[in-house]
Structure formats: C-alpha cells, structure tokens
Amino acid sequence: MNEKDQAFYTRGHNPTVAVLRQKLAALEGAEDALLFSSGSAAISSAVLAHVQSGDQIICIANPYSWTDKLLTKMLPRFGVETVFADNGDIETFQNIITDKTKMIILESPNSVTFEQQDLVKIAQLAKAHNILTLCDNSYATPLKQKPIALGIDLVAHSVTKYLNGHSDVVAGTICGRRELIDSIFHGPYMTLGGVINAHDAWLIIRGLRTLEIRLERTTQSALKIVQFLRQHETVDRVYYPDQLGTGLFSITLKTDELSQIELFCNSLKYFLMTCSWGGHESLIFPMCALNHSQNYQASQERPVSLIRFSIGLESSDELIADLTQALSLIK
Ligand SMILES: *Cc1c(COP(=O)(O)O)cnc(C)c1O
Numbered sequence: 536m537n538e539k540d541q542a543f544y545t546r547g548h549n550p551t552v553a554v555l556r557q558k559l560a561a562l563e564g565a566e567d568a569l570l571f572s573s574g575s576a577a578i579s580s581a582v583l584a585h586v587q588s589g590d591q592i593i594c595i596a597n598p599y600s601w602t603d604k605l606l607t608k609m610l611p612r613f614g615v616e617t618v619f620a621d622n623g624d625i626e627t628f629q630n631i632i633t634d635k636t637k638m639i640i641l642e643s644p645n646s647v648t649f650e651q652q653d654l655v656k657i658a659q660l661a662k663a664h665n666i667l668t669l670c671d672n673s674y675a676t677p678l679k680q681k682p683i684a685l686g687i688d689l690v691a692h693s694v695t696k697y698l699n700g701h702s703d704v705v706a707g708t709i710c711g712r713r714e715l716i717d718s719i720f721h722g723p724y725m726t727l728g729g730v731i732n733a734h735d736a737w738l739i740i741r742g743l744r745t746l747e748i749r750l751e752r753t754t755q756s757a758l759k760i761v762q763f764l765r766q767h768e769t770v771d772r773v774y775y776p777d778q779l780g781t782g783l784f785s786i787t788l789k790t791d792e793l794s795q796i797e798l799f800c801n802s803l804k805y806f807l808m809t810c811s812w813g814g815h816e817s818l819i820f821p822m823c824a825l826n827h828s829q830n831y832q833a834s835q836e837r838p839v840s841l842i843r844f845s846i847g848l849e850s851s852d853e854l855i856a857d858l859t860q861a862l863s864l865i866k
Contacts, residue, residue, distance in 0.1 A: 547725055551733040555740055559698070562677040562743075563690050565710035567717075569724055570736060574673065574693025575601045576729030577707030579609075581689050582638065584722040585667055585715075588614030590637035593628065595620050595652060597836070598642055599671060599693075606640070623652030625660060632664055641687070642671040646812070647785060647822070647843060648836060649674070649776040658686030667715075673697070673813075675779045678750055689715060696813025697781065699742040700749050704735045749815070749848065753782030756851035760784075760844070763855050769865045771840070782846040783812050787838050788865065795865050796821060796840050802861040805854055812845035817854055819844050 542550055552570055559568040571577040582605065586592065594606055596619050606617035620627045628639065639661050643652045654670060661668045669689040670682040676697045682690045692698055694706035709719060724730065731739075757780060764770045764786055775784040788796060800808060806819040822841040823833065833839040846854065 545733065546728055546730050547720075549733050549736070551740070552731060552736045555731075555736045558740065558743060559692075559694075559708050560710055563672075563710040564677075564681050564683050565690065565716075566713040568708050568710040569716055569719060570694070570731040570739075571707040571709070571724075572729045572731055572735075573705050574599075574671075574691065574695060574707035575605075576727070577693075577709045578602055578669075578671065578691045579605050580723035580727060580729060581669055581691060581709045581719055582606075582610070582640070583727075584719040584724075586610070586615045586637050589635065590615050591633060591635040592617040592638045592640060593620055593631055593636055593666075594618075594640040595623060595642055595645065595650070597645060597647070598640065599646060602640065602642075602671070623650060623657075625653055625656040628657055628660055632660070632666070636664065636666050638667045638669060640669050640671075642674070643680075643682075644674050644776045644779060645671075646674050646783065647841070648774050649784070651776060651779070654680075654682055654685040654687055658688075661688075662686065674776075674781060674783060676746065676750060676781065678747060679779050679781065683710065688712065693813075694739055695811065697750060698746065698813075699739045700746065700814060701738070701742050702811065702814030702816065704738050704742070706731050706735055706739060750781060752848055753846050754780060756849075756854065757782045757784060757844075757846040759851045760846060760855060760858065763858070767862055769862050783843065784846075785841055785843045788840040788842070790865060791839050793823060793839070796823060796842070798864055799861050800842065802864055803857055805849060805857045806844070812843070814845070815848045817845060817847040817849055 556568045618631050668687045670687045671691045673693045673696050689711040692708045761775045765773050771787040771789045800821050806817045810820045820843040823839050
C-alpha cells in the first residue's frame, strides 16, 4: 500500500487503520490483516470470500454462537453446507473430509468449555487436501498462540475481547497471507462494508500497548481463582485450558436448581453479569440466562449450571473473597 492508497477512502483505506493493520499482522506473524466493525463481521467476511455454492465447510462442535448461525442458517441458503466435527481428533477430521470440503473452521480453545484441537496436524491434513483453515484465536491471543506459525491460513479475533481489552470497542480482525487478505478485501470487506472507523482503530492501538501486562495480570489472578474453585465443595467442575490459559474459564456447580444458580450469581458484588469478556472488569455469564433463546440449550457438555467467568484487573484476593461469600449461600 502506498501513502496515497492509505488515504483514498475510509471504507477501504485509512491511515490510522493502516497502522493497526500492521500491528495486528506483526503480532500474529501474518503478512497482512484487515479490521472489521466486529469479530462476527471478520469471520463471516473471511468465510464468504472463500466458499461458493456446492462447497462444504467443516467446523468444530459448538463454535461461537454467531459463527454457528452463519454456518447453519445463512450459508445453506447459498448452497454451502457445514459438517461439525464431534471432537478435535485428527481422525475425526480425516473421516469427514470430502472432495467438496473447502474450509475448516477452528476455535482452539473455544470460549465456553475450552476444548482444543491439534492445529499443526489439522493444518497439515488440510494442506494435503487443498483446504483453507481458519482459527478463531480470540481466547489465547497471539501472545499465547500463533496459529499461522502452526500452519493455519487465516486467524480471526474478536478484537472486542483481549486485544482491545477496555470494553469500549466492538471490532474484529482477520490475519493471513496477502493473497488471502486481498481476496477478502476485494470481496466481502469492500462489498458488505463492515469496516472499522478510525476512532475505534485508535482506541485499539491504545489497548494493544497494555496487552501483555493485562494478560499477565488476568492470567495470574485466574490461576489463583481456578485453584480456589477446584477445591471448593459446591463447585462440580472447572473448565480451564491450563497450558494456554488466560483470564476466561467456566465452572459448573453441584446444584442444577435455577434458584440456587441465580442466588449465587446475583450475590456476587464484584462481577458484572453479561456475555462479553476480555475487558478490565470481572464478568460472569450464567449460560442458563440463554435458556429461552435459540442460542443455547443445556446439554451434557453444557449443563444448566455452567457459568463463565472473565477475570478483570481487580485484586484477586477481593475477587476470591467475593466468590467465597456468594458460594457459601448455595445449599
Ligand atoms: C465475541 C466473540 C466473537 C464475535 O466477536 P464480536 O466482536 O462480538 O462480533 C467471535 N468469536 C469468539 C470466540 C468470541 O468470543
């Protein structure tokens, strides 16, 4: 890109956005990156740029809810079908690949129960079959995992989460080889126009400056809290990917009673209740709050008492004290 291109028209080029593109590409070890007005816009644009009627997509089970909507509700209208892999094993992927498979969509770890896939093996398998791979890396961030170095073609982020980290921007990115980024740019990026504005790009550049220190702090606190919860008598299970862990984890309680789950959640004083994550404030998200929406149904893998925690930058001792008092109310 020359300087004239960078200032031609902000749907395509903008000097502040150009700085951020370079920073994100550098972080992910990619040739280029595009910024979108949301993580969902980024993922759907990357997929739309690379599939056509008759193609098949393979996706890991239980992806992010709006990725799921794209694959199960929108794309079938245009003749693109998706098969979901039951687990992250390489054999599972081997068995469901067909001549029609065009793309493999991964989230490793995913952002609710944190299952992981073997990115190296899946990337090798995909390459051998000329299949494009996309990995949602929002959870681990490029500081903990660089999917491109592991052989993945495209990396997606909800920049809304850790990369911005201040809960004041909704944005997304796709990072990858220039040729792939170009086809997204000249296709869905410019046509659908889900682009970021310069002010949000500026806020994200501000956010990136503290990414490392924020992630260190939240990971340290989360580790302490995970340890505390793992040995707590009212907690059934803690879901945390120890090797790649950041500040997001989930628990299930030993009770299935909604009144008890509500009592616990409503009694926390330092955790706000909402569905986002990756910001400076600690949040909880009881999955049963989605019971009445079509986005969620309790299942064996996702029990009714599943609650997700995003640990912020507060004192971990205060957060543990808060959890102690709220857990003590559960009968
Ligand atoms: C939030 C999220 C998204 C979507 O990002 P938005 O910025 O909210 O559009 C995609 N993937 C994961 C894992 C997320 O948590």
